[in-house]
Amino acid sequence: MGNLRSVQKAFEKVGSNAVISNDMSVIQNASKIVLPGVGSFRDGMKHLKELNLIALLNEEVLEKKKPFLGICLGMQLVASKSYENGITEGLDWIDSEVVKFDFKALEKQFKVPHVGWNNAKYKKENILFRDITDSSDFYFVHSYYFKTQEDVISSITDYGFDFVSSVNKDNIYAFQFHPEKSQGVGLKIIENFVNLENIC
């Protein structure tokens, strides 16, 4: 599922600590939950299902309102469904779908995956962007993007068109880019997440 160590290292760098676990009791006892991940949507959901974590995550995040940080695939998994390798249902925490970049209709060609540093333009306040200048560059690497009508979009990013690069709904914070790989501004997001008051 990708590089968990990078994410853990980023938490250590800001003076916190994160435990890598798929154990239900560890997740129940955690004060906050991070879902990172690269790789395919289908595999991601399959693993969550096999580990019996879906009902648990629903309870911890939707009912107990534990702060949740989704990164890259971890953002996409909160969607209702994805069209990656056929249709797969997601956690459905935000009414949305995940679709592939398709530039065939455009005159100018853009490469897929979208790899590299791109800027996130703020759409509405997201407490995790606190002390970060609007339109800062973050590191992206993905071929699919998150589409939603809900009023949850906290930033957009231009890659041929403006796609959703972060969302925030209640205690759910999710980023298409990798804060753990975005040097100072990325570590600031992790730090802001660590410093969120735990409301449960």
Place this chain on the structure above:
Amino acid sequence: MLKHRIIPCVLLKDWQLVKSIGFDSFRTIGHPTSTARIYNARNVDELIVLDIDASVDGEEINYEIITDIADECFMPLTIGGGIKSIDDIYAVLNAGADKVALNSIILEDITFIKKASSIFGVQCIVCSIDVKKIDGEYKVFNKNRGILDLDPVALALSYQEYGAGEILLTSVDKEGSTTGYDIGLISLFKNRLEIPIILNGGMGKPEDAVSAIQNGADAIAAAYIFHFSQYTPNDIKQKLKENHLSVRINV
């Protein structure tokens, strides 16, 4: 807007980071962890480290050093050299790499790309192609097998087909020369691939980066210029910016 990446690409040899010239002679850059720390402090866009002991001598990949380097990197880190199996990729990623660069293994077995990208995602798989110009024609080169009768563009297209996420294209003739990137080579790739190309080998001055990108490179890799000249990655970015090419200017 997506920015063009400027990526230091260094080699790991005998527990040191080195820079090669034409894949042949080596100059020491410094200790891996302190070099990685400096790159991180200078906000370089990304870092590529190729373990040449593991790739040429068939030795084990040096996971210890990779872990040490990764611990200093809060930017993307690509590790290559000597990767021969899916287990090797797991181990390199567990050591803290974000992507792997594959070269010899995929020349032997192209289906390895599909296997690896279906497990780790295409974004993780950088396919590396080394090229030499022979009698006016560009041919694929492999450190262990020499010149191969393969067309670099056709090979890159096959790699893309099998699930490569990016292509790292190195001109062996230009490598370490500081005479500029191989513009003839990158021009052949312009508008041919759907995946990004990182062009490597030959940067001697910031203007070289401008022509590489104008002629089809999405990102550029270099080493010599950062260690043995007065130029920093930021100087190169300023030059790109002057030429209206998008870059991440560090805050």
